[in-house]
Amino acid sequence: MRKLLALTLSTGLLAGCELPFPQACKYDTSIVSGTVTEVAEWHIIVENDVETFQVDYYDLGREMTVGETVTFERGLITQGTCVPVYYTEVTPDAAGD
Numbered sequence: 001m002r003k004l005l006a007l008t009l010s011t012g013l014l015a016g017c018e019l020p021f022p023q024a025c026k027y028d029t030s031i032v033s034g035t036v037t038e039v040a041e042w043h044i045i046v047e048n049d050v051e052t053f054q055v056d057y058y059d060l061g062r063e064m065t066v067g068e069t070v071t072f073e074r075g076l077i078t079q080g081t082c083v084p085v086y087y088t089e090v091t092p093d094a095a096g097d
Helices: 002-015
Strands: 026-039 043-047 052-056 069-079 085-089
Antiparallel strands (some): 026 069
């Protein structure tokens, strides 16, 4: 009986919640460049004069090597609950260089 009561209460509470699906996420984007300093199992590490950052393999379109210079568009989430940061490799021409 207790289990049935708990199930009924939790179902009723969930039914009263409206989840915003699909939720649109918004990002501030910038262009970041650097040198690959480490290639690990699930990510690479990139460094430049200002910062060191990690790019996960699911954001990469290819394998990268230590010493390679790379340029990414970085998106930092400003609204929603999607991936908090993403990286997309861009060519120097697309980055405005």
